[in-house]
Amino acid sequence: MPAYDYRCRTCDTRFEVRRGVDEPEVPVDCPRGHGATSRIFTPVAVGGAASAPATPAASGGCCGGGCCG
Numbered sequence: 001m002p003a004y005d006y007r008c009r010t011c012d013t014r015f016e017v018r019r020g021v022d023e024p025e026v027p028v029d030c031p032r033g034h035g036a037t038s039r040i041f042t043p044v045a046v047g048g049a050a051s052a053p054a055t056p057a058a059s060g061g062c063c064g065g066g067c068c069g
């Protein structure tokens, strides 16, 4: 289950909430009880980003689609 960062706009507390991927937009209260929170969008480090160079149209070759025989 992913964790999302939120920040309270009232007391400026930053906290983390774990919840399902289908409900990241559901409002949450800050640990101090304030309801005015906003989600912080942090860049997600994708594993293996440096191991696979970008190869666009990798599947667009003739033999990749079964047209060669």
Ligand SMILES: [Zn+2]
Pocket: 008, 009, 010, 011, 012, 013, 030, 031, 032, 033, 034
């Ligand atoms: Zn607060």
